[in-house]
Amino acid sequence: MAAITSTPAPLLHSTVLDWYEANARDLPWRTADASPWAVMVSEFMLQQTPVKRVLPAYAAWLERWPTPADLAADAPGEAVRMWGRLGYPRRALRLHAAAVAITEQHGGRVPDDHAALLALPGVGEYTAAAVASFAFRQRHVVLDTNVRRVFARAVTGVEYPAQATTAAERRTATEYLPATAETAATWAVGVMELGALVCTARSPECGACPLRGHCAWQRAGRPPYEGPARRGQSYEGTDRQVRGKLLAVLRDAHGEVAQERLDAVWPEPVQRARALDGLVADGLAEPVAPGVYRLPQ
DNA sequence: TAAGCGTGGCC
């Protein structure tokens, strides 16, 4: 293992835990009365969407659907509408499907078992570990983009992690995971918070970092990233942009939408048709008659 | 495995 091993793990743990206690943001899904369902809703919304934009959507969502059964009883299209402009609306569909599965297969209670969580729609390795850890205080490796970046810097000594999660990363994170469940759960959220607030992607505040005396990247003089070019996210002119425009019309409509209103959002007919077909294939739009669409019922 | 999938804010 890399240079950070010069620091005993218990010291590292208390360093991060102390920092977290003093600097943690006051987020609604972290309060003692946040239900497992609330934690799960927050995790779905936070997949690729910043905290600031999630906050109001999270509150409105739980106000309307305080339990999985409440959401399951409503139409998936309502979930898509409530999702608003959070982006990646398939997450809304999957959260609805997860609520149905929880209602039908788990007695309406979010399962506390990692494997059962992983089996739910829209729940991958990260989200399963996050819900099990944050909501049920279990011991899991919680490896998100923040944690990966902190380990890349502090342990490996490079500015950014690889594009895809590697077995070596998982091994490192496992080695540093505190032995006690409760401590591990706080460590997980603490490292994430450190990555989100201090060890940020573009302008890390190393001067304010509790790990600066233990950080391999700092010790190496903070060398810039040298790996292959990181994949960008083009958007302008893509099908994604067209899908977004089409779905915005469907979302804002009360019921059925005529083809002409969809046609108005994008001039190029081939791409427009492909995007609409994609929405239908994904279950985000529903044809009700030739040339008439709506959100899924 | 790598590409596809929204949206907005920041430097």
Add this chain to the structure above:
DNA sequence: TGGCCAAGCTT
């Protein structure tokens, strides 16, 4: 200004 990034998942 515009590329980069944001608590990923699915195929």
